[in-house]
Amino acid sequence: MAVPAPRLTLAERLYLPEVLRGVGVTTRHFVRNLTLHTLHLFGLAKDRRAAVTTQYPEERKVYSDGYRGAHRLTLKPDNAVRCTACFLCATACPAKCIHIEAGEHPDPEVEKYPVRYEIDTLQCIYCGMCVEACPCDAIRMDTYVHPKIWGYQREDFVETKQVLMARSRVLAERGRDALMSDMLREYREDEAAAAEGR
Numbered sequence: 044m045a046v047p048a049p050r051l052t053l054a055e056r057l058y059l060p061e062v063l064r065g066v067g068v069t070t071r072h073f074v075r076n077l078t079l080h081t082l083h084l085f086g087l088a089k090d091r092r093a094a095v096t097t098q099y100p101e102e103r104k105v106y107s108d109g110y111r112g113a114h115r116l117t118l119k120p121d122n123a124v125r126c127t128a129c130f131l132c133a134t135a136c137p138a139k140c141i142h143i144e145a146g147e148h149p150d151p152e153v154e155k156y157p158v159r160y161e162i163d164t165l166q167c168i169y170c171g172m173c174v175e176a177c178p179c180d181a182i183r184m185d186t187y188v189h190p191k192i193w194g195y196q197r198e199d200f201v202e203t204k205q206v207l208m209a210r211s212r213v214l215a216e217r218g219r220d221a222l223m224s225d226m227l228r229e230y231r232e233d234e235a236a237a238a239e240g241r
């Protein structure tokens with residue numbers, strides 16, 4: 044049986060009272076946040092939050108265990124890249140943002156390896172298809188860190204093979220929080236350098 048649509052009251056059908064109510068809510072939050080931010084500047088009322096939004100990057104939420112973060116290229120026990128440059132991930136990628144250049148490996152036991160492996164994170168839609176397509180578990184998104192979100196040119200957002208391999212090393216040696224700490228430190232250093240150059 045169809046559920047009847049909720050009926051609007053007369054005040055709601057007049058629209059203007061509802062518009063004024065909305066403006067009132069927005070103004071109340073604006074004034075409250077402005078006041079608290081101003082007090083915080085003087086070291087006052089620090090125990091009261093000024094806004095409901097997370098003040099990233101100063102604050103950040105803990106990502107859930109299911110979070111699919113930045114990519115990484117996994118490593119063999121000798122720290123060499125596991126990828127065999129088969130192009131299955133690049134073929135499966137709906138955003139066409141994986142760029143691989145295959146090369147002959149000096150070891151005759153290894154057929155191919157990626158001379159170049161790059162992901163354009165401005166095009167990536169974080170669907171995980173590359174991870175699903177890989178036949179040898181050479182690419183993962185289990186890093187609990189998002190890719191770099193600041194930069195001054197497009198190249199700043201292209202993750203190279205070196206960057207993707209380094210993530211695996213940091214994860215193995217220092218744990219998953221280290222990736223986020225390193226990123227935040229790098230962000231603050233870049234921000235300070237940019238401020239000095241102003």
Ligand code: SF4
Nearest residue numbers: 136167168170171173
């Ligand atoms: S997550 Fe999706 S869009 Fe991003 S590189 Fe992998 S397949 Fe492409």
Ligand code: SF4
Nearest residue numbers: 126127129130132177
């Ligand atoms: S990451 Fe996996 S699917 Fe992609 S080229 Fe390397 S081995 Fe093939």
